[in-house]
Amino acid sequence: MTNTPKAPWLQFYGDIPANLVYPKGSMYEAIKYAYDTHLHDNGYKNNAYEFQGKGTSYPEFFEKIDRAAKAFKAIGIDQGDKVTICMPNAPQAIDSFYALNRISAVPAMIHPLSAEGEIKFYVTHSNSKAILVLDMFYEKGAR
Numbered sequence: 001m002t003n004t005p006k007a008p009w010l011q012f013y014g015d016i017p018a019n020l021v022y023p024k025g026s027m028y029e030a031i032k033y034a035y036d037t038h039l040h041d042n043g044y045k046n047n048a049y050e051f052q053g054k055g056t057s058y059p060e061f062f063e064k065i066d067r068a069a070k071a072f073k074a075i076g077i078d079q080g081d082k083v084t085i086c087m088p089n090a091p092q093a094i095d096s097f098y099a100l101n102r103i104s105a106v107p108a109m110i111h112p113l114s115a116e117g118e119i120k121f122y123v124t125h126s127n128s129k130a131i132l133v134l135d136m137f138y139e140k141g142a143r
Helices: 008-012 027-039 058-074 091-102 116-125 135-142
Strands: 047-051 054-057 082-086 106-110 128-133
Touching: 027 058, 027 091, 047 058, 047 091, 054 058, 058 091, 082 091, 082 116, 091 106, 091 128, 106 116, 116 128
Parallel strands: 082 106, 082 128
Antiparallel strands: 047 054
16 A cells, blocks of 8 residues: 555646655755766756856855855864854855755754844754854844
């Protein structure tokens, strides 16, 4: 007997299975694997991301991740530590997210326009060891 959920929408999925099998590993490992096996070897010139018209290549992206991961380790962020990222959708947030993932720390993303009380609640209840904010949001995150 299979454990198929009773969901009428599954009939519209075609060949897509009701349950997906996810690979083991971190999100960093998944994106690195995708680059190493598909993007790099096949000569694709796609950017990892683009921000305000400037593209960041995958090699540049991985260098930023590695540099940020080393910086996090240098300030005492270790495996399992939680770090709140309170930033807009900007390159620094993406780089930090994957750098924390790379060192097996746990990034907790919150919206930078959250109220001060909400930010304090999220940081406290996630047991974050640190919070990352852009300078324009420093006052909200510092209290």
